[in-house]
Amino acid sequence: MSKPIKAQVKLQIEAGKATPAPPVGSTLGPHGINIPMFVKGFNDATAKDAGLIIPVVVTIYGDRSFDFEIKTPPTAVLIKKELGLASGSKKPNTDKVGKITRAQIEAIAKMKMVDMNAASLEAAMRMVEGAARSMGVVVVDA
Numbered sequence: 001m002s003k004p005i006k007a008q009v010k011l012q013i014e015a016g017k018a019t020p021a022p023p024v025g026s027t028l029g030p031h032g033i034n035i036p037m038f039v040k041g042f043n044d045a046t047a048k049d050a051g052l053i054i055p056v057v058v059t060i061y062g063d064r065s066f067d068f069e070i071k072t073p074p075t076a077v078l079i080k081k082e083l084g085l086a087s088g089s090k091k092p093n094t095d096k097v098g099k100i101t102r103a104q105i106e107a108i109a110k111m112k113m114v115d116m117n118a119a120s121l122e123a124a125m126r127m128v129e130g131a132a133r134s135m136g137v138v139v140v141d142a
Contacts, residue, residue, distance in 0.1 A: 003061040007031055012074075015046035015054045031060045038066065045070055053077050072115045075131040078108045089136025097136045105129055105139065 009027055018024050018039045025035055038058065046054050055071040072078075076088065083098045102125075109116075109124035118124035129139050 003063060003065070005059060006062050007060045009058045009060065010055065011058065012053050012055050013042065013046075015049035015052045016043050017050075018042045028058065028060075032064045033058075033060055033066045034064075038068065042068065042070075049073070052081065072112050075108065075112060075128055076135055078111065079128070079132050079135060079137060082108065083137065085135075085137075088134075092134055092136035095136055096138050099138045099140050100132050101140055105132065 009031070011023060011027060013024065020035045020039055024039065028035055028038060042056060052073045054073055056068050057071065058066055058068045060066045073081075079085075079100065080087070082104050083100060085098055087097075089095045089097045105125050105128045106121070109118075109121060109128045112128065113121065113124050116124050116127060118127060132139055
């Protein structure tokens, strides 16, 4: 029989840089889990992705033990990394901040497939294209 789940907490933390300070400590502290153990486990698991924002789902059980599941970075973060952008456009319909190729979109879609609810790679690519357009990035065929 499995342990009863007390809570599920979703966080977005920079890879390899989690600390017991807020938002980690203030979010997980009320649930009574061992925060330094979570911080060490998260930092060890995400050290290879330094610089990216990583979503994590922490499942907290009734006996104060926990598991965490690391997700893929948000699509916007991957697009900004791919193009070397600091941020997206404040006016995406008029001000364009960059261009992304279909090959780059396909690479991002393949990485995100495990966390997307897309039935095919083409559907995932359309989702990534939509995210790019909403950031003010132009999709080109080159």
